[in-house]
Amino acid sequence: MIKTLETxxxxxxxxxxxxxxxxxxxxLEDETRVLSQRGLQSGIGLSPGGxxxxxAPRMAEFIGLLEKKGIDSNNLSARLASPIKFQPPGGGRTAxxxxxxxxxxxxxxxxxxxxxxxxxxxQQKHIAxxxxxxxxxFARVGIIAMVDEATGYQYLRAxxxxxxxxxxxxRKELGKWAKRFPDEFYQQMFRLRGWDYQNFSxxxxxxxxxxxxxxxxxxxxxxxxxxxxxxxxxxEKGRRKHHLHRWLTEDVGHPALEKHIFAVxxxxxxxxxxxxFYRSMQRALPKLNTNLELNLTDKEGEPL
Numbered sequence: 001m002i003k004t005l006e007t008x009x010x011x012x013x014x015x016x017x018x019x020x021x022x023x024x025x026x027x028l029e030d031e032t033r034v035l036s037q038r039g040l041q042s043g044i045g046l047s048p049g050g051x052x053x054x055x056a057p058r059m060a061e062f063i064g065l066l067e068k069k070g071i072d073s074n075n076l077s078a079r080l081a082s083p084i085k086f087q088p089p090g091g092g093r094t095a096x097x098x099x100x101x102x103x104x105x106x107x108x109x110x111x112x113x114x115x116x117x118x119x120x121x122x123q124q125k126h127i128a129x130x131x132x133x134x135x136x137x138f139a140r141v142g143i144i145a146m147v148d149e150a151t152g153y154q155y156l157r158a159x160x161x162x163x164x165x166x167x168x169x170x171r172k173e174l175g176k177w178a179k180r181f182p183d184e185f186y187q188q189m190f191r192l193r194g195w196d197y198q199n200f201s202x203x204x205x206x207x208x209x210x211x212x213x214x215x216x217x218x219x220x221x222x223x224x225x226x227x228x229x230x231x232x233x234x235x236e237k238g239r240r241k242h243h244l245h246r247w248l249t250e251d252v253g254h255p256a257l258e259k260h261i262f263a264v265x266x267x268x269x270x271x272x273x274x275x276x277f278y279r280s281m282q283r284a285l286p287k288l289n290t291n292l293e294l295n296l297t298d299k300e301g302e303p304l
Contacts, residue, residue: 003085004085004086004087004094005028005029005030005032005084005085005086005087006028006029006086006087007026007027007028007029007086007087007088007089008027008028008029008153008156009026009027009151009152009153009156010024010025010026010027010089010150010151010152010153011089011151012024012088012089014150014151014152015039015150016035016146016147016150017150018133018134018137018146019133019134019137021043021130021133021134021137022039022043023035023036023039023040023042023043023103024036024038024039025039025100025147025150025151026086026088026089026097026151027147027148027151027153027156028084028086031157032084032099033099033100033143033144033147033148033151033153034084034086034097034098034099034100035097035098035100035102035103035147036095036096036097037057037059037083037095037096037097037098039097040059040097040098040102040103040106041058041059043103043130043134044106044107044110044127044130044131044134045123045126045127045129045130046058046059046062046127047123057080057081057083057096059080059098059106060077060078060080060081061077063076063077063080063106063109064077066109066110066112066113066118069113069116069118070116071109071112071113071116071118072112073105073108073109073112074105076102076105076106076109079098079102079105080098080102080106083096083097083098084096084097084098084099100143100144100147101143101144103134103143104135104143106131107131107132107134107135108135110127110128110131111128111131111132111135113128114128162222162223165221165222165223165224166223166224166227168249168252168253169220169221169224169248169249169252169253169256170224170227170228170247170248170249170253171247171248171249171250171253174242174246174247175246175247175248175250176246177242177243177246180243180245180254180257180258180261181212181245181261182261182265184265185261185264185265185268186204186208188265188268188269189208189211189268191268192268192271192272192273192274192277193274206238213225213244214287215264215281216257216260216261216264217244218287218288219260219281219285219286219287219288220256220257220260221256221288222288225288228244228247231247232244232247245257260285263284263285264281264285267280267281267284267285
C-alpha cells in the first residue's frame with residue numbers, strides 16, 4: 001500500500017500564482033513539492049469532467065490521447081495515472097497531486113501538439129493558450145523555487161537544514177571533558193598579542209575566552225555558536241559552567257573542531273602581528289553570516 005504523506009508546508013489559500021492562473025501547491029514530509037491534481041487540471045484549462053476509465057485521472061486520459069496521435073511525451077500519461085497521495089493541511093479527505101516539475105512536461109506535450117496542428121477546437125486552443133502562459137511564467141528549474149515561495153517552505157527549509165547541522169555537530173547530553181585545544185593555539189595567540197605565555201599557568205586574560213569563541217566556535221558551522229551559547233550561558237561571575245566543546249559530537253563535532261583549530265594555528269604561525277592575522281582569518285575562515293573584509297593593506301600600510 002502506498003503511504004499517504006503528510007503536508008509540512010502550504011495552504012489552500014496560498015496557491016502557486018502564474019499570471020491569473022492559481023494552482024494549489026504543497027510541500028510534503030519527504031520534501032516533495034506537489035501541485036494538487038484538480039488544481040493542475042483546472043490550471044491548464046481542462047474541464048472538470050471525469051475520465052472514461054473508472055479511477056483514471058482526467059489529466060492522464062488527456063495526455064494519453066495526445067500520445068496516441070503521435071506526440072512523444074516521455075511516458076507522461078503513465079506518470080499522471082499514478083498521482084501522489086497526501087494528507088492536506090488541517091486534515092480532511094486524502095488529496096492527490098503531482099510532483100511540481102511535471103507541469104513543465106504537460107506544457108511541453110501541449111506545445112508539441114499545437115505545433116503538430118492537433119489543436120483546432122476552441123477548447124483545445126484554450127488549453128494551449130493556458131500552457132503558453134504557464135511556460136512563460138516559469139522555467140523547469142524555477143518551479144521548485146516558486147512552490148517554496150508560495151508555500152513559505154523556503155523559511156522552513158532553512159530551519160530544517162539548520163536542525164540537521166546541529167544534530168550532526170551537537171550531542172544531546174554533555175560529554176566528558178578532554179583537552180581539545182593544544183598549547184600551541186594559546187602560545188601563538190599570546191605571541192601575536194604580545195603577552196607573556198607561561199606553560200604551566202592557567203591564568204589567562206579574560207579576553208582569551210572571547211577570542212576563542214570568535215576564532216573557533218563562530219566559524220565552525222552555521223547555528224552552532226548560537227546553540228552552544230544557549231546551552232552554556234554565563235553565570236553571575238561571567239563564567240560558563242562547562243567548556244563549550246563538551247557539547248560537540250565525537251563523530252562530527254570534535255573532528256571538525258580539531259581540523260579548524262589546526263587551520264587557525266597555521267594562519268597564526270604565518271603572521272607577525274594580531275591585526276594581520278585577524279584579517280587573514282576573515283579572508284580564509286570568515287565568521288558565518290558576516291561580510292568579508294576587503295581591505296588590502298594592514299594598519300601599517302603593508303600589503304596583505
